[in-house]
Amino acid sequence: MKIERPRGTRDFLPEEMEKRRELEKIFREVAELFGYREIQTPTFEHLELFTIKSGEEIIKEIYAFKDKGGRDLALRPELTAPVMRMFVNECSHLPKPLRFYYFSNCFRYERPQKGRYREFWQFGAELIGSNSPEAEAEVILLSYRMLERAGVNFELSIGDVNLLRYVLRDIPEKEAAMRLIDKEEFEALKRLLAKYDMVEIYETILQFREIKNVEEAEEVIDYDFSHLKKICEILDELGLRYFVDFTVARGLDYYTGTVFEYYAEGLGAQKQVCGGGSYRLAKLFGGEDVPGTGFAIGFDRVMELFVKSPKYEPPVVVVSLVESKEAFKIAERFRENGVKVVVDVMGRSMKKQMSFANDISAEYAVIIGKKELESGVFSVKDLVTGKQKSVSFEEAVELIKSKGRIDEE
């Protein structure tokens, strides 16, 4: 009986893994260029951390369990809460702003589908200590550059939950209305608002749908847009492409203002590749009321769109006709000189060893027989040209490292 992978999990073979590392490297480089430093938090936390942030009803979407001491724990379903917990626990005294980035797996108990898995990876960043327009512009810029470098074709929408709260200030069911706006279920929204005789608010929200920038918004509603305007000024100056979209909403009330989302084509129903915004979470977790701004990129979704594939360098094959310990010694000499080599561990004939070298697309074979062992020379065969020559060890290393071709015997 074969043991299957748990539902919604994946195995990554070398080729896929190399591609993932390549994308990860790009994200890291960009984050570090912005002065962000990597952190890591535990894979599991107290369940409470997540219920405080998101409410009891999220338990059904979480891998929650009791440990042997009866503690209620949960595999992290996201990273903002753990990062803010860490901040409150041990970083409150550090000079602000703090710039952190992370790349970790998260777990959610949901129905898997394209771009959605039960174990998935998030690459994110948090700027802690400020939610000024500059802080928010920086975080948006960082996420923008990361997705850009990854070659993703995306659309960026920037919204303001404060504006929505302002508009909905007299509605008893604010949260529900917010959700409907986020989901763009305007008919249901209309019914909800009609209940409270607030249809004119509905008209205002409908007008929001048409808005593409702050100037247009100012004509629709009397509201202080200076914060958002400042962000837009910076982003415009840098040539970023985005839409102001006030229907970008969040159901939870620790979001304080600016929120943004990135969408990409080609992912089916799961087309959001990144989401972010400003929040006040530190206080919820028992710390001072320090604001933060951050985002999380759905790493696996970006992977679906990430085409660049690093070229795999096959190893040099040491083809041995002598005792294996001699082959091991020679392989070690090459490795000490930075040359990636493999030796036969299958007890194969020379012919088979050559054939294996060919199968893995090796460019060079180093042949070690009695002759070579006695004379101390190395027979290097260029598997691209098919030509071979006898050289010293140093010459062999030099040739292989420079990827030189052997054109004649």
Next chain:
RNA sequence: GCCCGGAUGGGGUAGUGGUUAUCCUCUGGGACUGUGGAUCCCAGGAGCCGGGUUCGAAUCCCGGUCCGGGCCCCA
């Protein structure tokens, strides 16, 4: 949690209520014991799981699991 569609060697597939389940690829070995790629030969390896119908099920039916797509959700 809901709806739809799938599942045959490691990968890709054919077929059919009835002998030993097709072909390609792959992997290992050999032809060929100091030289790869070509060719040929041999070997390995499969009907998701459980139940039902039937003389007989991989095939039909039901349930489950997993995968894909959509909904819900998306902190």
